[in-house]
Amino acid sequence: MKPSKLAKGFQARPDTTSSEKRTALDRLNAIDDLVKNDTPSPVKPAAVRPEPVLHAVPSPVEAVNTNESAQYRAWRVANAYQPGQVIELDLKAIKPSPFNPRHFYLKTSIAELAVNLAKQGQQQAIHVIPDYSNDGMYFVSDGGRRVRALKEANKDTVKAVVVDLPIGIESYKLGYDLNVQRDSQTVFDNAVVWRRFLDEKHFQSQKELAEHLGLDESTVAVALSLSKLPESIMQEMVARPDRFGSNMAYQVGRYHSARGVDSTLRLINRIVSDDLSTRQVSDIVKGRVNPQEDVKPATRQRYAQRMEIKLDGVAVGDLKSYGDDRLELRLRGLSRDKRDDILRQIEQMLQKS
Template identity: 75%
Template sequence: MKPSQFAKGFKARPDSTSSEKRTALDRLNAIDGIVDLQHVGQAANGRSSAFVADEPSDIATGVESEEYRTWRRANRYTTGQVIELPLKSIKTSPFNPRHFYLKSSIAELAVNLAKQGQQQAIHVIPDYENPGTFFVSDGGRRVRALKEANKETVKAVVVDLPIGIQSYKLGYDLNVQRDSQTVFDNAVVWRRFLDEEHFQSQRELADHLGLDESTIAVALSIAKLPENVMHEMVARPDRFGSNMAYQIARYHAARGSDSTLRLINKITSDDLSTRQVADIVKGRASAQDTPKTPSRQRYAQRLDIKLDGVSVGDLKSYGEDRLELRLRGLSRERRDELLHQIESMLQAVEKKK
């Protein structure tokens, strides 16, 4: 890999402490707070966002990097200001934690953006070595959807964030908070980090990310799967977590892609458990005649449930009198909000009787 500014983040640098990560996240939150206030002010005054010469608030940025300060002053930019940038000037970061983007999800978002416009600005980092271009820090889905919708510009906030592994780790932390990071993203990206010798070993990678080495090892085993096989599982993160994907990787190593794709279809259609799949991998059962758990009834209908474009579970109907709702990966606030809404709906149904 050709040396660049991005490789600097990998050169024998100690792992960021939790406080450093928190500072970066707080900086983004502070910038978003400024953006919200600016939107209110612009709505009241009828003004649009533009480059301006005002100095930024130290509350939002803390201590600026020299590169960012030079860029900001040269471009007369106020920290936190929402500006319009040409889509062609936006580039994917080589340290983007996401690798897989569902075409159906991008298409759905593109339709929404075409109707309502872009409501939330993306975050970008200037490419200081190539003036006029930017790397996406947060908002990769929106950029893809805007291109799908044939838009030419994107609303963006230019942020002062580190490049390299720190940029990756910040994006990774944000995605984990949103439940949008998958084991398949990790598998592909971590494998590439090692192949390009950004890290010399699994242990070094685990130390930098603050993860257990066994987590890295499982992901690297999954990384051996072809991407077309991974794509069949990416859309169902509730069904294909790291344990299930690991078993499928073992099965693929022995049986190949065609048999593995048939197994994935059977897991989905017959709702096989990880233990049942492990028995198939070990040869204790056949992928063709694996019995279902006796107590498990085949559902009649299944509705995939998405929140913010991400699959979080499903609603299944059984027979004539049973519904089963399964949701995973929700924040406590979102969970409690949904629970309250369900309780209110049931109370309303009860009052109608």
Template identity: 80%
Template sequence: MKPSQFAKGFQARPDTTSSEKRTALDRLNAIDTLVKNDAASPSKLTPKTTTMTAPADNDDANESPEYRAWRVTHGYTPGQVIELDLKAIKPSPFNPRHFYIKASIAELAVNLAKQGQQQAIHVIPDYGNPGTYFVSDGGRRVRALKEANKETVKAIVVDLPVGIQSYKLGYDLNVQRDSQTVFDNAVVWRRFLDEQHFQSQKELAEHLGLDESTVAVALSLSKLPESIMQEMVARPDRFGSNMAYQVGRYHAARGVEATLRLINKILSDDLSTRQVADIVKGRTGPQENSKPVGRQRYAQRVEIKLDGASVGELKSYGDDRIELRLRGLAREKRDEILRQLEAILLPAQ
């Protein structure tokens, strides 16, 4: 099958190598450093017709012609924090995120109302519609600012094409932050195929640098109603790819209402993926409506995070039982935790 026109355009400006991807990420990280070191109040963007002085980083040779023309016209220095009207900001059609948790947005809106915006978003000019910008990074902050009834947003204007390159960069950043979900992938990747940006699942996997089975699992979830996906998006610690896949199989056989009951059961009874797979195989079995004999509901649950990423949970049961589960730890961190637990629990020798 012939590659799509979208894929051909991507091949003309490849960004598939790890070194190039790292360079792009490092550039955005460097921009964030500039933001932290910048003055407290951003400058307002004012149109300018005279040619500006070359930027200090002397990196204009790598700029796209569109971006260079835009920044010269507006007197903009790369990395500069400016203040834009929120009404001029719009989501990118290649935003890797589809789902935003309302409670999380509301919480961030409260913080922004109290403390103000501390970190600038990244935007890309819509060269076809002057005065408007696509969000490259910061969609959650934009939503929270609107929730907080703000009228402006601090932003850095970056030089990226709106397309697969901007998608991949945003995707990589979200994966690093542990904020990209399989449900976002399901919706966005299905749209990529439906709009014929890619001609096949295989082509999509190749251009994203992912295993085809990973793409296949995500696309299988795109058949789920968004109401069901919304229920799982809020609990990424419980609904990873494997668990979501089993829920998708159950939905295909039992429908929406039964699937919503299953999701509630997974959360209330702390079911494992294996247990859910057994329920799926039973399909009409009575286990859907009955709790396992002798299973005890925890009294308290605390999520444990390291460097901002969830690594496990601590649960307490009744008056005499606690349960600690940790995963994905570096060996050094695991050994350190074990030594500390031994020091607490074992008597001195």
């Protein structure tokens, strides 16, 4: 495999093995433990950087950090920084990482967080990586949404922990994994970022990208197909993650290829207002249904109450109530005699009412 091409501002490190990646995750977890167990008062770095202090024999604290990268340790010693220490940095010194797995940030979400930060202050420090080629500057590793909200709230500084993480594609993968766990990574983020990775030759093929992320190639192919959509259309779908997963977005992408931007925006509004299912949208895309025709909404009413029914200790079905006027009885595994007996009893009950 050809070596990856790293974005400007990053310095390449040797290919990271799986064991090294595990080490990076361990470092991040160790930093979180340090912050949770001992959260010191924010300390603003000194305006004048102290001279590096070198020891012939490492101190006990330094001896623990045997897995530090050489660049990070040199930076840490030069700045008298202890791992896990929360410091206060100028927001102007923080810049987004070109390997950020997120591309879309909802304006409403940023505005809400900005109001909260203005009232409550920043409760959780962000994670940053030093820009080793540009002294005093940092890349966001985790906390891009908080940085945007702090700027929205007209703040000048941000509380941060400076972390030792691999630079480049590996830092993307770590951030991607964290976002997937938080359920904050969207197919639209993937579409834009993955397309850029391929265009910039970080990966030589779609297959190589899928293997690196541990995903099925078809999953990557669906996301990349969305990268052809204008951002105005993607923004509309990003705002409704409950309605536009990868399958629905794929159908919208197909519709856009045939009908253009304006018609696609109208379809997106229709999907939201009429609660159309992916199958219904697929029928529209295939021309089986005119986009302006009335399509029965695919809503599923949630039952208000459910009672399990047992015969001789064995579950045979349930009785569900919906709203104020609907009952649904479902039974299975009955003998014909038992079924007919139940039917007669129900008929008698209805005749009496």
